[in-house]
Amino acid sequence: MSVGIEEFLTVGALLFCLGLGVALSKRNAIGVLMGVELMLNAVNLTLITFSRFSVSDRPITGQTFVVFVITVAAAEAAVALALAVSVYRNRDTVDVDRINLLKS
Amino acid sequence: MNGVGPTLAFYALAGVTLIAGGGVMASRNLLHAVLFLILSFVGIAGFFALLSAEFIAMAQVIIYVGAISVLVLFAVLLTPRAGRNNGETKMLAPAVLLAISLAAVFIFVITDTDWPTVATSPSLTASDLGEALLTTWVLPFELASVLLTAALVGAIMLVRTVEEEAEDALA
Numbered sequence: 354m355s356v357g358i359e360e361f362l363t364v365g366a367l368l369f370c371l372g373l374g375v376a377l378s379k380r381n382a383i384g385v386l387m388g389v390e391l392m393l394n395a396v397n398l399t400l401i402t403f404s405r406f407s408v409s410d411r412p413i414t415g416q417t418f419v420v421f422v423i424t425v426a427a428a429e430a431a432v433a434l435a436l437a438v439s440v441y442r443n444r445d446t447v448d449v450d451r452i453n454l455l456k457s
Numbered sequence: 458m459n460g461v462g463p464t465l466a467f468y469a470l471a472g473v474t475l476i477a478g479g480g481v482m483a484s485r486n487l488l489h490a491v492l493f494l495i496l497s498f499v500g501i502a503g504f505f506a507l508l509s510a511e512f513i514a515m516a517q518v519i520i521y522v523g524a525i526s527v528l529v530l531f532a533v534l535l536t537p538r539a540g541r542n543n544g545e546t547k548m549l550a551p552a553v554l555l556a557i558s559l560a561a562v563f564i565f566v567i568t569d570t571d572w573p574t575v576a577t578s579p580s581l582t583a584s585d586l587g588e589a590l591l592t593t594w595v596l597p598f599e600l601a602s603v604l605l606t607a608a609l610v611g612a613i614m615l616v617r618t619v620e621e622e623a624e625d626a627l628a
Contacts, residue, residue, distance in 0.1 A: 354459070354460070354461050354464040355458060355459040355460070355464060356458050356463065356464050356467045357458065357572075357574065358572045358574050359567050359568060359572070360467060360471075361467075361504070361508070362563075362567045363563075363564060363567055364471045364474065364475065364504070366560060366563035366564060366567060367475055367478075367560055367563075368474060368475065368478055368497075368501075369559075369563075370556040370557070370559050370560040370563070371475070371478040371479060371481070371482060371556070372478070373552070373555065373556045373559065374482055374552050374553055374555075374556035375478075375481055375482050377548055377551075377552030377555065377556075378482075378545040378546060378548055378549040378552040378553065379545065379546070380545060380546050381487055383487060383529060383532050383533055383536070384487060384490060386529065386532075387481055387490055387491070387494050387529065388481070390494065390521075390525065390529075391478055391481065391494070391497065394497070394498065394501045394521070397501070397505075397513075397517075398501055398504055398505075401504070401505055401508050401510050401513060402508060404508075404510065404579075404581070405508040405509065405510070405578060405579070406572070406574040406575060407572075407573070407574065407575070408573045408574065408575055411589075412579040412581060413581050413585050413586055413589045414589065416510055416512070416513055416581060416586050416589075417586065417589050417590060417593075417594050419510075419513050420513070420516070420586070420590065421594075421597060421601060423516060423517070423520055423521070424601045424604070424605065425601070425604065426525070427520055427524065427525060427605070427608075428604050428605055428607075428608035429608075430525050430528055430529070431528060431608050431609065431611075431612040432608050432611050432612050432615070434528055434529065434531070434532040434612075435611070435612040435613075435615035435616045436615055437532055437536065438532060438535050438536065438615075438616050439615045439616060441535070441536040442618070447536050449546065450546050450547075
């Protein structure tokens with residue numbers, strides 16, 4: 354019994370597609386954000402997989418990139434959730450299909 | 458990665474992570490979706506540990522499971538009435554179709570490519586990561602702290618009410 358790079362990459366790809374489906378189909382803006390977080394996690398998993406399995410002089414680069422992705426994801430989550438709370442105060446809803454102020 | 462232990466761990470983690478991801482997709486109550494999301498994050502942390510990236514696994518548990526999920530939970534609780542009975546938009550069918558076709562393309566590419574892999578795991582420790590961050594990647598590392606500060610200030614500014622701003626102007 355053994356697992357190789359293909360299995361890990363498959364899990365990453367499936368999780369990315371799940372996140373994409375969540376991000377595109379949820380009505381609630383916070384739900385959309387959850388989909389984005391899932392996609393970021395899937396990408397992190399893929400980066401770590403390549404860092405572990407790929408033939409490379411400096412495999413640590415994959416882990417370094419993951420550190421930056423996590424940092425940017427944290428910043429993005431903080432700002433986006435603050436935006437969601439702010440929109441809720443003004444519009445009493447965070448449904449993405451009802452935030453249509455710019456629609457004529 | 459040979460042996461019964463890692464293989465069993467892989468399939469258990471894959472099951473937990475993907476089922477939790479499907480739970481996020483299926484839950485109509487956002488609180489349940491957040492709980493599934495946390496489970497999925499824990500599964501990913503397990504994958505990182507399995508791929509011998511211990512520091513990243515710890516960071517995943519602390520930042521994603523600890524901080525970001527609490528942030529999302531707070532956002533759900535601060536928007537009452539909005540978190541329950543969330544249907545999908547009318548984009549559900551195209552979104553699912555797109556996701557499935559993208560998954561098919563990904564899986565085709567993954568199985569079709571002949572990935573050159575190393576036989577043994579490269580021994581990477583947290584000190585290697587720290588050294589790389591503070592030598593080669595020191596500029597992005599410093600920029601990340603600026604980004605985090607900007608995001609902190611921005612988030613505080615966004616959620617302040619008009620009354621709070623007026624109080625601060627008087628003080």
